[in-house]
Every structure is written in structure tokens, then in C-alpha cells.
Amino acid sequence: MENGKENKTGYRVEQDSIGAKDIPGDVYYGVQSLRAAENFRITGLNMHPEIINSLAYIKKASAITNCESGILEKKKAKAIVQACDEILTGKLHEYFIVDPIQGGAGTSLNMNANEVIANRAIEILGGKKGDYSAVNPNDDVNCGQSTNDVIPTAGKMTSLRLLQNLKKELLRLHGALCKKAEEFDHVIKMGRTQMQDAVPIRLGQEFQAYSDAIMRDIHRMDNAMDEMRTVNMGGTAVGTGINADEAYVSRIVPNLSKISDIQFVQAFDLIDATQNLDPFVAVSGAVKACAVTLSKIANDLRLMSSGPRAGFGEINLPAKQNGSSIMPGKVNPVIPEVVNQVAFNIIGNDVTITMAAEGGQLELNAFEPIVFYCLFQSIDTLAYAVQTFIDNCVTGITANEERCRQLVENSIGVITAICPHVGYEKAAEIAKKAMKTGESIRNLILREGLLSEKEMETVLDPVNMTEPGISGKELLRK
Known part of the structure; x- marks a missing residue:
């Protein structure tokens, strides 16, 4: 039976190597897309719009290149290009019906794009959908290509665009943390190691460390984006370039770079x-590392804001919603909590991506669909998490300065700053007394006459306790 012929009212018949199938007459997808949609009902989700756009860029670049190479007649190429441009404006996306997770190394997605573009091009040329004698999904739209170079290239292009958005949000976060570091630079608090009192630190120093860690993640993200610029277009099925014209192979990547405004290399x-x-x-891995950094920062904020009266209570997070259906007035750190959960999911996605990449055999890895599904989700959700972290948490954090000061003064940890002036053994003795009696280090030192009030003020000055470079005796001589 000929493709495109009407079989019953509202339907057309299309045929592939499996057999004939009724296709709704008004849709732009074809028989291979419909079979895939029926075979792979996995997530119930739609294809990511950015990978649809990436496929449109690739098909457009291929049509232009094939036309330049004398392989595709001009009117067909022009119609294909117009169809791709329409997709890039957001049209026809609803006809990409295959599930993000699918068998076949992405052939279903590639053919979905080929069929949608072919049917729209047929219409542009005045024909009827399904009449592939006018524009053929395989012979014309997919000319010089294979799923095996199209799909990984589309995945890399999509990743680049999503990573750019993530980087933008990370730069905003870095700026917000730097502002808080400056705002809190004068606030001294107790530093803790292994959840035990250690030595004093400035709250601003903690936030500066957070900002530095985020900048390191941004640099790591830049390196990751460079990984995405090398593509295998022109390699077709296994990288040998079978069925691709030599002129096409040499021109496809420069043309793709030009129309997508992304600098790719073959x-x-x-x-x-x-x-x-x-x-x-x-x-x-870069996305996961960033998620780990953010989750650790979120953990710290939850700890420092805990209580507020029976916990650390050193900082206040913005109150965003009621925290309990039974406990009046309870407010939870919901924004850091969602950052933690996004990080947990990203770590799991990274394991899936790692196993999928390892699971390839010989000339092809068949598991790109699950790699893309997990990777796009990781990048998107991290960007959204960073956005809400900035706008609904970080920018609104305030410090409880008096609480921080009290914790420092009542902590055994300040004995480390006093140690150079009284000696280790005496300092250890004072620390034990403080732990046993509950009296402050300051009071014990003063009562035993080890240091004067003025000397204590100098030794426990916030800057002196939180900056290197001056010995204890030099400090007192000053």
C-alpha cells in the first residue's frame, strides 16, 4: 500500500519494514514515531524541548550542507530548512511523541524528527502529509546522517545550552555569597570540627569559603562545557562515514556551528x-561535584540556623512557609532541604550515567537515551535549585551576632587562642575546669590572674583570633 493514502476517515496509511499502520491524518509524525510511542511508554514525559531544538539545528545544517554539496535539490532543502526554523520557534513540538527513555540508541527520536520535518516540508511544497515521494524522512531529511552521529551531537548541543543557564545561576550565587561574606565579616562565631567546638572563625570567612567553592565549580563547569564541543557529525553509523558525501563530511560541522551559534569541532x-x-x-561528574558543594552548604545553613532557641541559632534563614500541621509557629529550613534533595537525585543520576556509559559495546553505545534523560534532569534541577537557593534563602540570611558572641565566650575552644600566653598544660587545666564547672574560660583566666582584662580583650579580639601571622607574645607587646 502506498504511503499517505487514506484508509478511513481522518486517517492515512503509512508503511515501514514492519508493515502498514493507520496514522491520524492531521499529525506530523509518521509510522516509526507512532510505533516507538506505543513501544516505549516508560516515563510518561515529553522529550526535553532543548533536544528537539538541537535536532532541528542539526537537520537544518544537514539540509544546507547537502544542498551545497549538490546532493539535495534546492527546493527540498529550502522546505526542510523552513520546517526546522518553525520548530526552533516552538512550533510542532507536540508532535515529538516518543518517550525520553527508549530502546534503539535514539533511533526513535531521530526518526520522530525526520518524520515531523519531512511532513511539514511536504506541506510547504504543496503536498499532503505522508506522501514521502515529495520529501522522504530517510533519504532527504536524514541524508548523510545516522542516528549514531545525530543523537550524540544533539545531546551535546542540549547539554551546552542547559549548562550555560546553570552557569548563569551559579555566578549569581557566587555574587550573593560574596555579599554575605562582606556583610558578616565582623561577626565572630565558634568554628567547629567533627561537630565539636574548635576555634573561633568569622561568619564572613565561612561565607567567603562557600563563594570560593562555588567559583571552583563554575571553572569545573567551563571545562565540562568544552567536553561537549567535539561532535561526531559525518561519522554516520560507526564513525567510518559510510553513505556520507566527502563534501558533506567536511562542511557539516562548520555549518552547524554557524547556524547554532555554538563553536563545535569535528x-x-x-x-x-x-x-x-x-x-x-x-x-x-562536574554537575555532581557542584551538587555536593551546594548540599554541604545547605547542611551548614540548616545547622547554623537550628533551633532557633534550642539549637545553634547563629543565623536566621528567611521564613518561607509554615513548618508543621500540628506545631504552631514552627518554621523549617525548606529551601536548604530542597537543595539537599536535588543533590541526592543528581548523585543517583550520575551513577546511572556512569553505568550507561560503561555498558556500551563495540562500535556504539545504545544507552544514550537514559544518559540524556538523567543528565538533562540533573542540569535543569540544579539550576532551579540554585535559583530558589539565592532568591528565597541566601539573600535573606541574617546573623544573630549576640548569640554568636556568647557561644564563643562560653566555649572551651577559645582556650586555643590563650594557649600561647599561658602554655599548653595550664591551658588544658583551665579547659578541664571550665568543662567541669560550666564557668567561662574568660572568667577562669581572669580569676587566676593569668591575664589581665586588657590582655584578654587583645587576645580574644575577633581579627586576632581569626587571622594568622602574629604570635601570642608579639600580640601582647602590641
């Missing part, structure tokens, strides 16, 4: 670039 070894997904593992 892999030196197209076979290697077709076989291996390690660049996606590297990107996932």
Missing part, C-alpha cells in the same frame, strides 16, 4: 567519538 577520530560516551560522564 572529532579527530570519528570512530572513537561514536563509540564512547565518556564526555557525558565528565559533564555529569
Whole structure:
């Protein structure tokens, strides 16, 4: 039966190597897309809009390149390009019906794009959907390509765009943390190691350390984005370039770079670039590392704000919603909590991506769909988490300065600052007395006449306790 012929009212018949199938007459997808949608009802989710756009860029670049190479006639190329441009404006996305997780290394997604673009191009040329004699999904839209170079390239382009958005939010977070570091620079508090009192630190120093860690993640993200710029377009099925014209192979990546406004480079070894997904593992690792950093910061904020009366109570987080259905007035640290949960999910996604990349065999890895599903989710959710972390938490944090001061003065940890002036053994003796009696280190030192009030003020000056470079005796001589 001929493709595109009407079988019953409102339907057209399309045929592939499996057989004939009724397709709703008004849709732009075709038989292979519909079979995939029926076979892979996995997540119930739609394809990420950015990968749909990435496929449109690739198909557009391929049509232009094939036309330049004399392989695709101009009118077909022009219609394909117009169809791709429409997709890039957000049109036709609803006809990408295949599940993000699918068998076949992404062939279903590639064919979904080929069919939608072909059917729209057929309409542009005045034909009827399903009449693939006018524009063929395989022979015209997919000319010079294979799923095995199109899909990894689309995954890399999508990752780059999503990473750019994540980087923008991370830069905002870095700025917000730097502002808090400056705001809190004068606030001295108790530093803690292994959850026990250690030595004093300035609250601003803690926030400065957070900002430095985020900047390190931004640099790591930049390196990850570089991993995504090398593509295997032109390699077709296994990287050997079978069925691709030599002129097409040499021009496709420059053309793709030009129309997408992303500087791609063609892999030196197209076979290697077709076989291996390690660049996606590297990107996932960078995203995971950033998630770990953020989760640790979120943990610290929850601890420092705990109580507020029976916990540390050193900082206040913005109150965003009621914290209990039974305990009146309770407010929970919900924003740091959601950051933690996003991080847990990203860590799990990274394991999945790692195993999927390891699971490839010989000339192809069939598991790119699950890699992309997990990676795009990780990048997107981290960006959203950072956004709410900034706007609903970090910028509104305030310090309880008096509480911080009291904890320092009542802590055994300040004995470390006094140790150079009274000696280790005497300092240890004073510390034991303080722990046994509950009396402050300051009072014990003064009562025993080990230091004067003025000397104590100098030794326990916030800057002196939190900056290196001056010995104890030099400090008192000053």
C-alpha cells in the first residue's frame, strides 16, 4: 500500500519494514514515531524541548550542507530548512511523541524528527502529509546522517545550552555569597570540627569559603562545557562515514556551528567519538561535584540556623512557609532541604550515567537515551535549585551576632587562642575546669590572674583570633 493514502476517515496509511499502520491524518509524525510511542511508554514525559531544538539545528545544517554539496535539490532543502526554523520557534513540538527513555540508541527520536520535518516540508511544497515521494524522512531529511552521529551531537548541543543557564545561576550565587561574606565579616562565631567546638572563625570567612567553592565549580563547569564541543557529525553509523558525501563530511560541522551559534569541532577520530560516551560522564561528574558543594552548604545553613532557641541559632534563614500541621509557629529550613534533595537525585543520576556509559559495546553505545534523560534532569534541577537557593534563602540570611558572641565566650575552644600566653598544660587545666564547672574560660583566666582584662580583650579580639601571622607574645607587646 502506498504511503499517505487514506484508509478511513481522518486517517492515512503509512508503511515501514514492519508493515502498514493507520496514522491520524492531521499529525506530523509518521509510522516509526507512532510505533516507538506505543513501544516505549516508560516515563510518561515529553522529550526535553532543548533536544528537539538541537535536532532541528542539526537537520537544518544537514539540509544546507547537502544542498551545497549538490546532493539535495534546492527546493527540498529550502522546505526542510523552513520546517526546522518553525520548530526552533516552538512550533510542532507536540508532535515529538516518543518517550525520553527508549530502546534503539535514539533511533526513535531521530526518526520522530525526520518524520515531523519531512511532513511539514511536504506541506510547504504543496503536498499532503505522508506522501514521502515529495520529501522522504530517510533519504532527504536524514541524508548523510545516522542516528549514531545525530543523537550524540544533539545531546551535546542540549547539554551546552542547559549548562550555560546553570552557569548563569551559579555566578549569581557566587555574587550573593560574596555579599554575605562582606556583610558578616565582623561577626565572630565558634568554628567547629567533627561537630565539636574548635576555634573561633568569622561568619564572613565561612561565607567567603562557600563563594570560593562555588567559583571552583563554575571553572569545573567551563571545562565540562568544552567536553561537549567535539561532535561526531559525518561519522554516520560507526564513525567510518559510510553513505556520507566527502563534501558533506567536511562542511557539516562548520555549518552547524554557524547556524547554532555554538563553536563545535569535528572529532579527530570519528570512530572513537561514536563509540564512547565518556564526555557525558565528565559533564555529569562536574554537575555532581557542584551538587555536593551546594548540599554541604545547605547542611551548614540548616545547622547554623537550628533551633532557633534550642539549637545553634547563629543565623536566621528567611521564613518561607509554615513548618508543621500540628506545631504552631514552627518554621523549617525548606529551601536548604530542597537543595539537599536535588543533590541526592543528581548523585543517583550520575551513577546511572556512569553505568550507561560503561555498558556500551563495540562500535556504539545504545544507552544514550537514559544518559540524556538523567543528565538533562540533573542540569535543569540544579539550576532551579540554585535559583530558589539565592532568591528565597541566601539573600535573606541574617546573623544573630549576640548569640554568636556568647557561644564563643562560653566555649572551651577559645582556650586555643590563650594557649600561647599561658602554655599548653595550664591551658588544658583551665579547659578541664571550665568543662567541669560550666564557668567561662574568660572568667577562669581572669580569676587566676593569668591575664589581665586588657590582655584578654587583645587576645580574644575577633581579627586576632581569626587571622594568622602574629604570635601570642608579639600580640601582647602590641
